[in-house]
Amino acid sequence: xxxxxxxxxxxxxxxxxxxxxxxxxxxxxxxxxxxxxxxxxxxxxxxxxxxxxxxxxxxxxxxxxxxxxxxxxxxxxxxxxxxxxxxxxxxxxxxxxxxxxxxxxxxxxxxxxxxxxxxxxxxxxxxxxxxxxxxxxxxxxxxxxxxxxxxxxxxxxxxxxxxxxxxxxxxxxxxxxxxxxxxxxxxxxxxx
Amino acid sequence: xxxxxxxxxxxxxxxxxxxxxxxxxxxxxxxxxxxxxxxxxxxxxxxxxxxxxxxxxxxxxxxxxxxxxxxxxxxxxxxxxxxxxxxxxxxxxxxxxxxxxxxxxxxxxxxxxxxxxxxxxxxxxxxxxxxxxxxxxxxxxxxxxxxxxxxxxxxxxxxxxxxxxxxxxxxxxxxxxxxxxxxxxxxxxxxxxxxxxxxxxxxxxxxxxxxxxxxxxxxxxxxxxxxxxxxxxxxxxxxxxxxxxxxxxxxxxxxxxxxxxxxxxxxxxxxxxxxxxxxxxxxxxxxxxxxxxxxxxxxxxxxxxxxxxxxxxxxxxx
Amino acid sequence: xxxxxxxxxxxxxxxxxxxxxxxxxxxxxxxxxxxxxxxxxxxxxxxxxxxxxxxxxxxxxxxxxxxxxxxxxxxxxxxxxxxxxxxxxxxxxxxxxxxxxxxxxxxxxxxxxxxxxxxxxxxxxxxxxxxxxxxxxxxxxxxxxxxxxxxxxxxxxxxxxxxxxxxxxxxxxxxxxxxxxxxxxxxxxxxxxxxxxxxxxxxxxxxxxxxxxxxxxxxxxxxx
Numbered sequence: 001x002x003x004x005x006x007x008x009x010x011x012x013x014x015x016x017x018x019x020x021x022x023x024x025x026x027x028x029x030x031x032x033x034x035x036x037x038x039x040x041x042x043x044x045x046x047x048x049x050x051x052x053x054x055x056x057x058x059x060x061x062x063x064x065x066x067x068x069x070x071x072x073x074x075x076x077x078x079x080x081x082x083x084x085x086x087x088x089x090x091x092x093x094x095x096x097x098x099x100x101x102x103x104x105x106x107x108x109x110x111x112x113x114x115x116x117x118x119x120x121x122x123x124x125x126x127x128x129x130x131x132x133x134x135x136x137x138x139x140x141x142x143x144x145x146x147x148x149x150x151x152x153x154x155x156x157x158x159x160x161x162x163x164x165x166x167x168x169x170x171x172x173x174x175x176x177x178x179x180x181x182x183x184x185x186x187x188x189x190x191x192x
Numbered sequence: 193x194x195x196x197x198x199x200x201x202x203x204x205x206x207x208x209x210x211x212x213x214x215x216x217x218x219x220x221x222x223x224x225x226x227x228x229x230x231x232x233x234x235x236x237x238x239x240x241x242x243x244x245x246x247x248x249x250x251x252x253x254x255x256x257x258x259x260x261x262x263x264x265x266x267x268x269x270x271x272x273x274x275x276x277x278x279x280x281x282x283x284x285x286x287x288x289x290x291x292x293x294x295x296x297x298x299x300x301x302x303x304x305x306x307x308x309x310x311x312x313x314x315x316x317x318x319x320x321x322x323x324x325x326x327x328x329x330x331x332x333x334x335x336x337x338x339x340x341x342x343x344x345x346x347x348x349x350x351x352x353x354x355x356x357x358x359x360x361x362x363x364x365x366x367x368x369x370x371x372x373x374x375x376x377x378x379x380x381x382x383x384x385x386x387x388x389x390x391x392x393x394x395x396x397x398x399x400x401x402x403x404x405x406x407x408x409x410x411x412x413x414x415x416x417x418x419x420x421x422x423x424x425x426x427x428x429x430x431x432x433x434x435x436x437x438x439x440x441x442x443x444x445x446x447x448x449x450x451x452x453x454x455x456x457x458x459x460x461x462x463x464x465x466x467x468x469x470x471x472x473x474x475x476x477x478x479x480x481x482x483x484x485x486x487x488x489x490x491x492x493x494x495x496x497x498x499x500x501x502x503x504x505x506x507x508x509x510x
Numbered sequence: 511x512x513x514x515x516x517x518x519x520x521x522x523x524x525x526x527x528x529x530x531x532x533x534x535x536x537x538x539x540x541x542x543x544x545x546x547x548x549x550x551x552x553x554x555x556x557x558x559x560x561x562x563x564x565x566x567x568x569x570x571x572x573x574x575x576x577x578x579x580x581x582x583x584x585x586x587x588x589x590x591x592x593x594x595x596x597x598x599x600x601x602x603x604x605x606x607x608x609x610x611x612x613x614x615x616x617x618x619x620x621x622x623x624x625x626x627x628x629x630x631x632x633x634x635x636x637x638x639x640x641x642x643x644x645x646x647x648x649x650x651x652x653x654x655x656x657x658x659x660x661x662x663x664x665x666x667x668x669x670x671x672x673x674x675x676x677x678x679x680x681x682x683x684x685x686x687x688x689x690x691x692x693x694x695x696x697x698x699x700x701x702x703x704x705x706x707x708x709x710x711x712x713x714x715x716x717x718x719x720x721x722x723x724x725x726x727x728x729x730x731x732x733x734x
Contacts, residue, residue: 029321033268036314052300060307060347064340067313071336074321074329081265081324126300126360228531232541475527 007048015041023094026083032070036063051124202296210284213462214427218246220463221427221470228474249420256416261324264413268322273414273421276315279308280428287435288363290445290454301362302354305436306347309391312425313339316400319422320410331409334481335393335400341488342390342397348496349384352503353377353440366444373443376506380499381441383492385465388437390488392429394469396476399484434465553663555633556616558647560655561607565628568602572620572629580613581620582606607649612642632658 018038025031039062046055073079077087122128133141222245226233238244260266286301288294298304313336320332354360356377357368374381390397401409411422438444438461445454479487542549551557568585584606589598621629632655639645665672671679 027265030265030268033314033318052298053303056300056303056307060303060310063307063310063314064343067317067336067340070314070317070321071333074317074333079321079329081263081322126303224535227539228535230534230537230540232539235543471528471531475531476524 004048008045011041011044011048014038015045023098024091026085026088028073028077028080028084028087029070032066032073035069036066039063039066049124050120050122053126053129054124206281206285210281210428213431214424215246217430217466217470218423218427219243220466221473222246224467224470225474228471253416253420258416258418259413261413263324265322265324268318269413270418272315272319272322273418273425275318276312276425277421277428279311280425280432282308283432283436284428286362287432287439288366288444289458291451292363293455294363297363298361300360302350302360302365302440305362306343306350309346309432310339310343312391315425316410319414323410323413325413327406327408328410328412331400331402331406331412334402334406335410337481338390338393338397338400338484338488341485342387342492345383345488345492345496346387346391348493348500349380349387350440352380352496352499353384355500355503356507362439366439366446369443369446371443371446373441377441377499377503379495380503381437383496383499384441385433385437387488387492388433389469389472390484392426392433394426394430395473396479397484398478399481402478404478430466430469431462434462434469437465438462551633551635553633553660554631555635556618556631557633557635558611558631558637558655559609559614559621559652560630560632560659561609561649561652562628562630562656563604563607563649563653565624565626566604566607567626567628568604569625571623571625575619575623577617577619578613578615580610582608582610604649607652608646609652610646611637612645630656630659632656633660634658 015038018034018041021034022031022038025034039058043055043058043062046052046058077084223233223241234242234245236242237248260269283305285296286294286298286304288297316335316339317332320328320335323329353365353373356373357365359365359368393400400406401411403409406412411419414422435458438458442461442465444461445458447453447457450457568583570583573579573581573583583604585602585604588601588603590601591598618631621631634655637645637647
């Protein structure tokens, strides 16, 4: 057992343990922080495997993502300190779905690659990753970037109702207001 | 030289730089800010122009009571200052001072620096939420919005210079640097410096702290040594941003007699940039939250993107 | 925005601000090193009020005018037998003259109303106490402050002449010249010989440090 093996096992244990805490913890914000630990441990795994670039990208991207998640957790709730059981859901279906999928995938991987030996690939330096992405995988890369761009534009359009035509909801509201005005006017007429 | 001795020297050098440079910058801030405001600043500690003021402050912080609020989430509250300080320690390790003078030379040091600097947001949110104080929480949410926003121009500006140099290694970028890059990469350098200021939450970008409206933002509930950790993180942040700007945009150790005096050039440039950071703090009032976001998204990001186009164009032509 | 040069260059205001702070950095700081070096106070500093006990006639004007009622005066009458006089004269003797500086708001009204110059401003300010009750200064303590009263400032060369000087000048010039003397400059007045109120007129008209302690006190002959 080499140092790399030990590190892999330890980081894997940290990642899995923190992930377990993410889903079991009743502390809302803390479970987000456990997610940081879990994703950080995964970045460590990449590092041990020699994929430096992927490891740092993992930290750069996912830490930011988790911060956004934490912000939602803080802003959509009362940002409680301590456990908040009222925000919990029954665990059984989640355990069934999540555990089943995880175990099934693990069994599948173990079964498929158990007896196969692969030579260790070269370390995933920035140069190699760049060559691969912009060489062999350039089409999927570009398609993905277009997908992300359209998602971005869509998010902006959805979050700004002042772009584009009047939405049906606003039109309905206008009609409702008009009817109300009419009713009020009629009432006034009767009184007079 | 045996491996362990080499390692020990490197770690000791990084720790010494990590502890001494922020103190120097902090003392410089005391005195420069005082004189810019027509005062003289600390004069008593250490007998000569108050040179030992920050040491005295440190001693004072150690003696103070370590208070954790009753309703706070104790673990997260206590962990936050360390999470705030730790990324900067990692970043200091990768900054090259002179030719071959770097604690840990990495193939993709730039990426590491940017990734690790991003962890600071987590520390802000941790301290803000765990304090169980509405001012802290407001400061933390402001801080998160600011840090997430300004990370984008920071990364884009750094990407521009990485493209120009054709490498992601910090010493590699310095080696590839030419004097005419000062003009070519000037917009990116400005964007990087301003976004870096916002990343370390220095005035005029100190809306998350905003002592006139939020008491002290996410640091409100901290006392004693933990508060000192946050302050140390701020001053290490100054050093780190100045050093990164030096390395990426001002040519690091390049200068007359760079073979012998390269380290001196780097330190001089870092010192000059730190002075500018202090200068900006003294001169400009705090930006309002909407102005802050406006500057980021409507000025810095477009300028950084335009700089990327310019870099590609010049790179393709030459 | 506007074309008349107000905001010609964007960012000019920012640069101007930077220039201001940099300029201040190069100038000497205005800090006074107070506990090490005594501060350089202006001559009319209102530090503490001193009492010249001999001048006090217990007229109680100061105590009555004080907006804070922070002056406490007790006295009794004494008979002074003057040889040759028909009956003994009565004289007020001061028993107690206290100023409570925890109440005093340093308005200086008591000093202005005092007809006999018994109260004076002094620039001394180092009389802080750890107990607020100790801020009640009795007449001995107030008398000690007299040592620190600075000499009165010289007469303003450009100011109006004092009433004594004007009256003397009028008398010297004889009837009919009164209006001219009243509006005359003090330099012109002082050249007239034999003015009774101004002791020892200087040979040259422009000598600012001229202590004239009695000039501010309006004499009975000042012509009300």
